[in-house]
Amino acid sequence: MDFFEKYKNLKEKYEEKKIKPKVVVVGRSNVGKSTFVRLITGRKDVKVGKKPGVTLKINEYDMGEYILVDMPGFGYMAGLPKKIQEKIKDEIVHYIENHADEIAAAVQIIDAKAFFEIVERWEERGEIPIDLEMFDFITDLKISPILVANKMDKIKKEEWDEVLDGICEYLKCQPPWHQWKFIVPAILKEGKGIEEIKKKIIERVRLFKKLRNIE
Ligand SMILES: Nc1nc2c(ncn2[C@@H]2O[C@H](COP(=O)(O)OP(=O)(O)OP(=O)(O)O)[C@@H](O)[C@H]2O)c(=O)[nH]1
Numbered sequence: 001m002d003f004f005e006k007y008k009n010l011k012e013k014y015e016e017k018k019i020k021p022k023v024v025v026v027g028r029s030n031v032g033k034s035t036f037v038r039l040i041t042g043r044k045d046v047k048v049g050k051k052p053g054v055t056l057k058i059n060e061y062d063m064g065e066y067i068l069v070d071m072p073g074f075g076y077m078a079g080l081p082k083k084i085q086e087k088i089k090d091e092i093v094h095y096i097e098n099h100a101d102e103i104a105a106a107v108q109i110i111d112a113k114a115f116f117e118i119v120e121r122w123e124e125r126g127e128i129p130i131d132l133e134m135f136d137f138i139t140d141l142k143i144s145p146i147l148v149a150n151k152m153d154k155i156k157k158e159e160w161d162e163v164l165d166g167i168c169e170y171l172k173c174q175p176p177w178h179q180w181k182f183i184v185p186a187i188l189k190e191g192k193g194i195e196e197i198k199k200k201i202i203e204r205v206r207l208f209k210k211l212r213n214i215e
């Protein structure tokens with residue numbers, strides 16, 4: 001390979017890297033972020049686990065059209081010192097801030113059942129629940145959200161609408177939930193909801209590229 005060929009390859013590689021949009025996966029610890037990443041990438045080496053705090057590093061996966069970014073969980077993690085929790089949250093916030101103009105979408109995953117308990121507990125203390133804070137943070141940066149209400153298997157089918165409408169209200173969106181295209185109920189451990197999320201990711205990635213004249 002001569003010098004120019006080598007240079008051309010490098011340049012192409014660099015440009016490819018530069019223009020590939022990112023899709024970040026965020027959520028509290030143990031909500032199913034890595035379960036989702038494992039499903040969508042098909043990679044068996046993505047660790048999932050019963051204990052919170054399984055993923056402590058930011059991991060990037062090349063999905064061809066975009067880069068998928070698996071984040072550590074934010075918020076309380078049993079057995080993890082508060083200082084480390086704060087450090088992780090700062091890392092996530094900085095990553096998103098520093099890459100905001102490259103992020104085509106944020107897949108925010110919540111545990112639909114635990115969500116209410118946690119939100120109420122924080123509000124009683126007069127604090128802004130971290131899930132809502134994260135949602136506001138993402139949307140303030142003009143990043144398109146995909147909110148995945150996971151672990152719906154823990155909720156009776158006849159209560160689904162009520163629960164999803166409740167989540168909607170917390171996000172300051174008027175119910176009914178299904179008028180909002182960004183909310184997806186899911187049971188990721190059974191692969192349910194994954195196709196819907198994939199479709200939404202691709203829609204947003206393509207729109208992102210179109211608006212920026214990429215390709
Ligand atoms: N009941 C139920 N459990 C699920 C579902 N999806 C994932 N889980 C379980 O939730 C636990 C946590 O899953 P992970 O994917 O490791 O969660 P995470 O958000 O990556 O967690 P951290 O890396 O600790 O932040 C595992 O035991 C999963 O099997 C679901 O749809 N329903």
Ligand SMILES: [Mg+2]
Nearest residue numbers: 033034054055
């Ligand atoms: Mg994880």
